Amino acid sequence: MSTGTKDTKAVKTVKARPVMALTEAVKAVLAAVREGETGRLPGLLAALGPAERRSCLLELKELRRANRNDWSKEARGLMGALLVAGAGCHLGAAGAATWIGARDFTGRSWARHPALADVVEAQPVEWQIDVIGRLAAKRGSGWSWDLYPLIERVVRRTGCTVPASDDFVAEWLRSAAGAENTPRGTSTTLLERLRTDTFTPVLLPRVFELDDVAWPLDRDYTTRSGDNWPAAIAGLAESGHFGREELIGLCLGRLVRGGKLADQRAFLVVLTALAPTPQEYAARVRDLLALLDGLAAVAGHAQQVLVGLDEAGLIEPEVAGEAAAVVLFRSEKKLVRAQLGWLDQAAKRSPERAGPVVLAAAEAFGHPDSAIQERALNVVARRLKAAGDAVLPQLLVAAEALNPAHHARASELFGAPVAGSGDDDTAWAELLPPVPVPAPLGEPLATPEEVAEELAVLRAAERPDVPVFERVLDGLVRHAHRDRAALVRALEPVLRVHQWQDVARWRDCGPGDVLYLAAVLAGKAELHRPGFVLRKNGHDPLRGTDTTEYGHVLAARISEAAERATADGPPYLLATPTDATGAITASALVERLAGYEAAGVAAGRADLSAALLRVAPTADPAVLAAADRLTSAAGRWAAGWLRDGGLPDQASERVHFAPAADSTRKRRWSTWWEDLRRIAVTQRGTGGPAGPAGERLAAEFRALLEGTEPSVTRVRRWDGWIREPNAHWAAILPHHREELAARWLDRFADCADREGRGTARMLVVLAEAGGPAGRALHLALAYGLGARYPEDRAAAVDALLVLAARGDLDGALLGRELGELVALGTVKANRLAQSLTAAADTGAHATVWSVLAAALPSLLTGEAQRGAAELVAIAADTARRSAARGPIPEVTTAAARPGTSRLLKEARTLRDLLGAS
Numbered sequence: 001m002s003t004g005t006k007d008t009k010a011v012k013t014v015k016a017r018p019v020m021a022l023t024e025a026v027k028a029v030l031a032a033v034r035e036g037e038t039g040r041l042p043g044l045l046a047a048l049g050p051a052e053r054r055s056c057l058l059e060l061k062e063l064r065r066a067n068r069n070d071w072s073k074e075a076r077g078l079m080g081a082l083l084v085a086g087a088g089c090h091l092g093a094a095g096a097a098t099w100i101g102a103r104d105f106t107g108r109s110w111a112r113h114p115a116l117a118d119v120v121e122a123q124p125v126e127w128q129i130d131v132i133g134r135l136a137a138k139r140g141s142g143w144s145w146d147l148y149p150l151i152e153r154v155v156r157r158t159g160c161t162v163p164a165s166d167d168f169v170a171e172w173l174r175s176a177a178g179a180e181n182t183p184r185g186t187s188t189t190l191l192e193r194l195r196t197d198t199f200t201p202v203l204l205p206r207v208f209e210l211d212d213v214a215w216p217l218d219r220d221y222t223t224r225s226g227d228n229w230p231a232a233i234a235g236l237a238e239s240g241h242f243g244r245e246e247l248i249g250l251c252l253g254r255l256v257r258g259g260k261l262a263d264q265r266a267f268l269v270v271l272t273a274l275a276p277t278p279q280e281y282a283a284r285v286r287d288l289l290a291l292l293d294g295l296a297a298v299a300g301h302a303q304q305v306l307v308g309l310d311e312a313g314l315i316e317p318e319v320a321g322e323a324a325a326v327v328l329f330r331s332e333k334k335l336v337r338a339q340l341g342w343l344d345q346a347a348k349r350s351p352e353r354a355g356p357v358v359l360a361a362a363e364a365f366g367h368p369d370s371a372i373q374e375r376a377l378n379v380v381a382r383r384l385k386a387a388g389d390a391v392l393p394q395l396l397v398a399a400e401a402l403n404p405a406h407h408a409r410a411s412e413l414f415g416a417p418v419a420g421s422g423d424d425d426t427a428w429a430e431l432l433p434p435v436p437v438p439a440p441l442g443e444p445l446a447t448p449e450e451v452a453e454e455l456a457v458l459r460a461a462e463r464p465d466v467p468v469f470e471r472v473l474d475g476l477v478r479h480a481h482r483d484r485a486a487l488v489r490a491l492e493p494v495l496r497v498h499q500w501q502d503v504a505r506w507r508d509c510g511p512g513d514v515l516y517l518a519a520v521l522a523g524k525a526e527l528h529r530p531g532f533v534l535r536k537n538g539h540d541p542l543r544g545t546d547t548t549e550y551g552h553v554l555a556a557r558i559s560e561a562a563e564r565a566t567a568d569g570p571p572y573l574l575a576t577p578t579d580a581t582g583a584i585t586a587s588a589l590v591e592r593l594a595g596y597e598a599a600g601v602a603a604g605r606a607d608l609s610a611a612l613l614r615v616a617p618t619a620d621p622a623v624l625a626a627a628d629r630l631t632s633a634a635g636r637w638a639a640g641w642l643r644d645g646g647l648p649d650q651a652s653e654r655v656h657f658a659p660a661a662d663s664t665r666k667r668r669w670s671t672w673w674e675d676l677r678r679i680a681v682t683q684r685g686t687g688g689p690a691g692p693a694g695e696r697l698a699a700e701f702r703a704l705l706e707g708t709e710p711s712v713t714r715v716r717r718w719d720g721w722i723r724e725p726n727a728h729w730a731a732i733l734p735h736h737r738e739e740l741a742a743r744w745l746d747r748f749a750d751c752a753d754r755e756g757r758g759t760a761r762m763l764v765v766l767a768e769a770g771g772p773a774g775r776a777l778h779l780a781l782a783y784g785l786g787a788r789y790p791e792d793r794a795a796a797v798d799a800l801l802v803l804a805a806r807g808d809l810d811g812a813l814l815g816r817e818l819g820e821l822v823a824l825g826t827v828k829a830n831r832l833a834q835s836l837t838a839a840a841d842t843g844a845h846a847t848v849w850s851v852l853a854a855a856l857p858s859l860l861t862g863e864a865q866r867g868a869a870e871l872v873a874i875a876a877d878t879a880r881r882s883a884a885r886g887p888i889p890e891v892t893t894a895a896a897r898p899g900t901s902r903l904l905k906e907a908r909t910l911r912d913l914l915g916a917s
Contacts (some may be wrong), residue, residue, distance in 0.1 A: 017881055026056045033063065033085050036077025042118040057089040064104070080110040082754065089121040093127050096120075097134035100148065109304055111146035111411055117153050122259040129160045136163030146174070169206040175228070176221040184568045188726050189227050204233070204242065206337040210739060214262035224504040224812050225464060230266075230273035237274060238248035248276050254288040255298050264295045281305050289319070298333060302325065317353055320346050322361040328367065328376075333832075336372050339362060341380050352653075354386035359394055363644040366401035368837055370873045370909075371902045373434075398790030403873070404880060405909040428881040431843025436768050438579035441467050444572070445475035448483070448490035455491070459498045459512055466731045469511035469582050474576040476517050477561050481569040488522045500525045508551035509542045511728055520562040526562055547627040550729040556606040570601050575610035582731025584611060586618035586642055590627045593635045603634035609701040612638065612712040614734055616770070617646050636692045647705075652742045652776035681762070704732065725762050735770040742776035750810060751787040753826045757876040760784040760792035763799035768911045773808040775817075782817040786827030793835045800839055803869040804847045807854055811847065815854025823858050836874050852878065857890040864903060872906040879913055887914050 018850045023048045032040045048056065064082050067075045071129070083105045090096035102110065110116070120128055132151045134650040147344035147464050155162055174724035176190050196198045207213065207229075217229045231494075236242040251271045255264060279802040306323055320343060327339040340361055347357040348917075364376035367691035380395065392414050392623025399418045407418045417768045445451045454472045458464045458586065479487040500519035519525035557575065558606035564570055578585050589611055604612060615638075618624070619735075695703065725744045733740055741748075748763070766777060781803070783795030803809040821827040840848045852875040859868045872891075897904055 019104060022055060022334045024053055026052050029056055029060055029085055030063075031080040033060065034078060036074065036081050037075075038081045038084050038113055038723065039083045039378045041081060042086065042115050042122065045085065045119060046122060046725060048089070050091060053089040053091060056425075057086065060086050060089060070112065071482065072572075079105065080113060083110045084115045084119055086111065087116060087163065089340045090248075092132065093130035094128075098140075100131070101135050101138045109528045114148050117150050120150065120154065121157070125158055128154050129158055132160075133163070136165050136168050138167075148172075153679060155328050156198075157482060159643055162199050162207050164202055166206075166210060169203050169214075170210055172203050173207055173210070175217045176216075176229075179734070190221050191227075191232040192227065194232055194236060195239070195241050204236075205246075207725070208254040208267070208602075210264060211259055214266040215264040231269045234268055234275070244274070245280070248266075248274055248280060249284070252284055252291075255294065255344060255602070255843070256287055256290045261295060265299055268298055273672060278309060278312055278314055282309055285315050285319060289322055289326070292323055296330075296332045296335065299327070299330070300338075300531040303335060303338055303342070310342070310346060311349075317346070317350070318356070320353075321356050321360045321682045324363060325390045328364045331368075333369060333372060336364060336367065336369075337375060340372075341373055344379045344382065344897070347386065351386040354383040355388065355391055358383050358387045358391055359398075360581075362395055362398035365398045369870065370876075371869070372402040373406055377402070377410060377413070378404055384413065391894065392875075403877065403909075404444070404913075405905075407877060425682040428845055429843070430846045430882070432847070433801050433842075435805050436802060438581045438583065438768065439467070439605075440579050441470060444478055444576075445471055448479045448487040451475035451479055451487065452490040452494050455514070456494045456498070459494075459515060463726070464511045464607075466577070466582055466727050469514060469728065470576050470582075472512050473517070473558070475572045476514070477565050477570060478572045480521050481571050484521060484569075491518050491522050495519060495522055496762050508548050509555040509558070510551070510556070510726075512544055513615070517558055517562045517565065521565060527559075536847050539706070548729075549700070550732060553606075553610070553704055553732055556698060556700040557610055558869075560606040564604055568601065570604065570607075571599055574603055575614060575916075577734070578615055578729065581765075582614055582734040583616050583770065586615055587623045588622070589615045589638060590623060590630070590642075593630055593632065593638055594626070597630065597632050599637060602632070604730040606700065607635050608637075609697040609731070612641050612697070613647060613701060613732060615642070615646060616735060618642060633692070633695065637695055640692060647733075649736065649772055650739055652738055652774050656729055722741070724855070725759060727762070727765050728770060730762065730765045737766040737769040737771045738774045738776050739771075740768055740769075740778045744886055745780055745783075746774060748780040748783040749826070751762070751789070752783040752821070752831075755788075757789050757792065760795045761788050764802065766855055767806075767808075768801040773803060773810070774913050775813065778810060778814045779817050782814060782827065784820055785818065786821065786832045790834075793831060797835050797839045801842065801844055801845070804844060809847065809850075811850025812854040815851040815856075816858070817856025818851065820854035822855070822871075823870070829859070829865045831867075833867055833870035833874060839880050840874060840881075845878045849875065849878040849882045849884055853884070853888065856888055860890045860894040860907065864901075869901070869903040872910055874905060876906060876910040876913055879910060884913075885915050887911070 025044070029041065029044045029048065032038075032044055045053075060082055060231045063078070064086070067078055067082075078740070083100065086099045087096055090099055099105075100116070105111065114754070118706045121132065123131075132154045135147050138147070146721065147170065150167065151163060152172075152175075154160075194204070220228050233242075233247060237244040237247050251274060252268055254267050258264070263470055280779065285306070287308075288302045288306055292306075306315070306319065308322055310317075324339055329337050329700055330336060333595070343361050360385075361376045361379040364372055365371055367376070374744075382396075384391075394412075396414050396416055399407070399414065402410055402418065411417045447456060451472060454475065458468050458472055461468070476487070495515075495518060498515055500515050516525060519529060541579060542559055543552065547555065554620065561573065572592065572595075573591065574596070575584070577583055579586050592611075599884050624639075624642060627635070627642050630636060630639055658674045668694060697705075725740075725747055730737070730740055744759070744762065747756060747759040751758075751760050760783075763781055766780070781796060784799065787793050787796060800809065800814075818827065818832060822829050822832065836848050836852065851873060856875060858874070859865065859871055891907055891911050891914065893902065894907040
């Protein structure tokens with residue numbers, strides 16, 4: 001078969017098949033495809049008859065199968081031509097739509113080639129409409145939907161029903177209603193295009209139902225400012241081309257529904273552009289009340305509108321109370337203060353509303369911010385006379401939620417003592433979660449079918465957990481030893497869906513790469529087969545160009561398992577953990593080694609190295625005696641390892657850096673590395689205790705144990721999504737969490753002072769792991785408690801409580817680290833306050849106080865930090881609940897300063913609570 005005149009060495013050819021003789025017209029089409037001459041195809045395809053198209057399609061399918069995973073330049077050109085040729089050769093609309101919308105053709109912009117539209121438009125109109133209808137129903141992927149230009153062109157030309165799928169609407173929105181189709185030399189605004197676009201009546205209402213639309217809604221589409229969607233939508237309403245009430249209703253409905261932060265802000269801009277009148281807003285007061293529970297910016301807008309409506313007398317007086325019931329429980333102080341101001345002014349304008357106003361304001365007595373409580377008490381005090389004595393019993397009950405610092409004033413205002421305001425030195429009971437017990441790994445997978453099923457689960461999971469990976473790895477080795485043929489039969493359906501691709505890789509080796517072992521056992525992959533890799537000397541299919549030390553360990557385990565399972569076939573693996581943390585009990589390892597000796601099987605070096613790092617130290621004489629009876633080299637090494645206590649713990653220590661000459665506390669980006677890179681782990685050098693014959697751990701494991709000294713260079717090296725720590729990394733060293741925390745410290749710090757997100761979930765894993773909890777782990781926890789994102793702070797709070805429950809928390813150490821980080825600006829005090837409030841709300845008052853008591857000296861000396869007052873208020877509350885006594889000099893000094901700031905008020909409350917020196 002001819003390949004044309006171009007150099008097509010990279011394009012895979014297919015064997016000739018016994019089919020009907022190919023005509024010259026078919027050969028010309030195939031030659032153009034192989035040469036990537038996409039522009040010639042519409043004319044060549046027009047010369048084909050139905051029988052020729054069918055015979056050509058058979059060859060095209062073979063070419064597609066042979067080249068779909070090839071990313072060379074020649075193959076990419078061939079695949080684009082294949083898309084166009086296949087679309088023209090399918091006689092049925094269903095087959096053509098399936099071909100055009102196939103996954104291996106999408107995402108590479110081939111569908112935007114004009115030749116594809118030419119080929120489609122050469123078919124009957126009914127065929128075209130059927131094809132684009134099927135394509136419009138397909139889900140797109142990525143930032144841009146490649147099928148949109150083709151569908152839009154056919155719809156506009158044929159006048160058929162406009163598709164209204166999410167992807168089609170989103171692409172219409174991104175394209176600014178066909179801005180790219182505007183003839184050159186002309187200048188039209190988005191509003192002008194929308195007025196004449198037949199898509200507008202159908203698609204514009206659907207825009208309000210989409211997600212991820214902030215960017216196209218906000219951007220300007222010409223050089224003139226204001227040529228954007230919000231202005232254009234407002235213009236449609238103003239000119240009468242679209243119903244104003246309908247647009248306002250759609251926009252308010254979308255804001256009530258909620259969604260991503262950026263989307264909500266974008267639709268708020270649309271609502272602002274529509275500029276509803278007070279009467280239009282008054283007709284939708286229930287929507288406005290619903291918005292008070294939404295995004296802060298949206299709630300603030302709704303609150304401002306409601307205040308204006310109340311002042312104008314356009315809404316019922318009860319609305320202020322309904323709004324207060326929602327807003328006064330929010331954490332945003334600006335909204336709460338505005339709500340109290342609304343209530344105060346409402347009672348001032350209409351004294352007859354004073355009763356409901358003071359009861360509504362009293363809802364803020366339970367707010368966690370003591371300053372908000374004081375503001376609410378001020379509102380009640382001003383309007384209490386007009387409200388009358390009838391409200392006093394309810395106010396007294398509400399006052400029980402006040403901070404004790406306000407009890408005296410409340411008792412005076414309400415004419416009776418507030419319950420619980422008397423002196424009481426009794427501490428509240430400390431409530432901590434149960435000490436977590438590691439979940440056992442469970443029995444080995446009993447059948448090949450179970451192995452296949454678990455492998456499918458592992459590949460489908462976004463973050464496969466440690467037990468699933470370890471059971472699959474062991475199950476593949478175990479059943480390859482028992483009955484490899486039966487295992488291969490069970491794996492066949494899974495490997496048909498999840499195919500191993502031995503191509504260049506840059507990502508780290510992870511649990512999903514156990515598929516390589518399954519593919520090797522099934523004969524669908526070769527052991528360390530040389531392939532197209534980015535490194536000249538690279539040949540390992542499991543190790544990418546930027547593999548981490550942890551990835552190298554996983555790769556060593558998987559590749560060794562593949563090599564041995566196809567050769568001597570060990571009956572099982574030594575390093576399979578006995579619980580979900582990755583730990584192995586000493587008795588289990590000794591029993592496994594005894595089984596190896598009985599079967600005459602030698603231990604794999606990587607497998608044994610992993611097992612030794614995972615085995616739990618033991619002093620059980622029976623286990624040690626059983627280990628001493630082992631006779632193999634691996635058995636003698638393991639026996640000595642257990643007698644010596646295993647891998648010794650390494651202390652973490654500070655690393656001091658000279659500050660940069662221009663560093664200041666306010667320039668966080670120039671100083672962030674100076675305060676966080678303060679922990680190093682002592683270098684072992686030997687890689688752990690040696691065996692009786694001088695054996696050492698495998699090279700990958702020795703590299704894992706090398707000393708670490710955090711530095712800017714190491715941070716840059718570790719930057720990127722492939723470097724995110726995970727539970728599988730922790731499971732390699734389940735008894736050395738301090739060492740892991742030191743090595744991951746940069747990532748934990750990123751969660752606090754940069755854009756890092758998600759690493760803090762590993763704090764819970766480390767809290768439940770074994771080994772000492774020293775400076776590195778406490779510093780990592782400090783970063784987590786001050787993390788930027790709420791889910792990271794929640795994970796840090798969980799870790800804090802677990803460490804406290806296990807008796808591993810050093811509150812004074814954590815407090816000192818937090819105090820320094822807040823003083824440096826690395827951790828923001830308001831975020832830390834949210835974390836510690838959440839911890840205290842669980843009942844861990846003494847735990848939180850132990851942390852804050854040590855942090856207060858740094859918080860109250862030097863420049864006052866924003867949010868420090870909140871931390872002092874939390875300290876006062878937890879000190880009261882834990883019956884803490886004994887003065888703190890820095891608190892006493894701060895309380896003696898002149899002034900009326902909230903920080904000084906809270907310091908005085910805490911000083912009085914702790915007692916004088």
